[in-house]
Amino acid sequence: MNPSDLFDRLANEYDQWFEDNPMILASEIEAVRQVTPSFARAVEVGVGTGRFSEALGVPLGVEPSFSMARFAENRGITVVRGVAEALPFHDASFDTAFMITVDCYLKSLAPAFAECYRILEPAGHLVIAHVDIDAPLGEVYRAEQESDPFYRDAYFRGTGEVLRALDDAGFEVQRIRQTVYSFEDILHEVRPGHGEGVFVTLLAKKR
Ligand SMILES: C[S@@+](CC[C@H](N)C(=O)[O-])C[C@H]1O[C@@H](n2cnc3c(N)ncnc32)[C@H](O)[C@@H]1O
Structure with a gap:
């Protein structure tokens, strides 16, 4: 299924998962926060229901799904309809x-990373968070992929592949953090590097 149809259908369920797992959400927000540089003009590409942008103070998002965007707008985020592969910005x-x-909804990372590169000013930053399929919990994602509507058609990747794609796109990775070591709704430690936590965050700077 086309990802934006999927998220149009399941926006409530997607957003409710965070409501039901507030400590996992807090762990993930902290992992993003630890790689986030100070910013003045920022955008979240694929802003979804806006929980991360709201927490980080990002005022603007791009999102293909109307249902997801409506949640983000209700959280005070300005949302422009669009996709990562053709960003509607100069x-x-x-x-x-x-x-x-x-990233797991993109067949290829290169077009999206090229667009992020283009819309960033010289020495601008790209902050990525992704599900690291090479982490131990990745086994569970693989095992449940077919039965999970959010992941049935996903393109799961290891952090190594994301790092190579960032390098190819002209980014230098400066910070890496990881968190979420089980599906228990507890505050998971944020650690440097990758290979243990299934939620990995990266700070990449435009070379
Ligand atoms: C797993 S959700 C993440 C949403 C939000 N960033 C968050 O972390 O809660 C993935 C989001 O990516 C969006 N998406 C799917 N394909 C996309 C594309 N090609 N360009 C931009 N966003 C896309 C979906 O509509 C969905 O809102």
């Missing part, structure tokens, strides 16, 4: 772009 419009758990 070159060098932002100092920071965020892409949080969007």
Whole structure:
């Protein structure tokens, strides 16, 4: 199924998962926060229901799904309809772009990373968060992929593949954090590096 149809259908369920797992959400927000540089003009690509942008103070998002965007707008985020592969902004419009758990809905990372590169000013930053399929919990995602509507058609990746794609797109990775070591709704530690936590965050700077 086309990801934006999927999220149009399941926006309530997606957002409710965070309501039911507030400590996992807090752990993930902290992992993003630890790699986030100070910013003045920022956008979240694939803003979804806006929980991360709201927490981080990002005022603007891009989102293809109307139902997801409506949640984000209700959280005070301005949302522009669009996709990562064709961002509706001029070159060098932002100092920071965020892409949080969007990569697994993209068949190829290169077009999206090229667009993020284009809309960032020189030395601008891209903050990525993704599900690291190479972490121990990745086994569970793989085992449940077919039965989970959110992941049935997902393109899961390891952090190594994301790092290579960032390098190919002209980004230098400066910070890496990881968190979420089980599905228990507890505050999970945020640690440097990757390979243990299933939620990995990266700070990449435009070379
Ligand atoms: C797992 S959700 C993440 C939402 C939000 N970033 C968060 O972390 O809660 C993935 C989001 O990516 C959006 N999406 C899917 N394909 C996309 C594309 N090609 N460009 C931009 N966003 C896309 C979906 O509509 C959905 O809102």
